[in-house]
Amino acid sequence: MSDLGKFIAEHREAKKLSRRKLAELANISHTEIHRLENGERKNPSPPVLKAIANALGVTYDEIMKAAGYMDSTSPSPVIAARIPGTEDLTDDEIEEVRNFIDFLRAKRK
Numbered sequence: 001m002s003d004l005g006k007f008i009a010e011h012r013e014a015k016k017l018s019r020r021k022l023a024e025l026a027n028i029s030h031t032e033i034h035r036l037e038n039g040e041r042k043n044p045s046p047p048v049l050k051a052i053a054n055a056l057g058v059t060y061d062e063i064m065k066a067a068g069y070m071d072s073t074s075p076s077p078v079i080a081a082r083i084p085g086t087e088d089l090t091d092d093e094i095e096e097v098r099n100f101i102d103f104l105r106a107k108r109k
Contacts, residue, residue: 007066
């Protein structure tokens with residue numbers, strides 16, 4: 001099992017979710033969840049990881065790190081984008097900003 005697969009399985013089981021229920025919450029196939037957890041699916045797309053993170057109630061950064069797309073020293077995307085006034089925000093506050101940005105984008109659809 002890959003680090004990502006272990007991460008997903010552990011968080012899914014902690015929430016007492018079946019693979020099918022997680023897939024439903026993330027709006028992806030249960031086969032995709034199975035493949036990710038078993039390490040059969042390499043390089044899942046960031047939108048798939050974002051959907052799974054939201055369904056599991058974990059941060060996007062956490063799942064991106066588990067997938068190997070980020071390391072623990074990677075700066076937050078909000079900080080990296082150099083949005084004025086974000087330099088003193090905590091990781092939790094940055095995640096709230098990111099979630100609000102996602103909310104604004106979702107409203108467009």
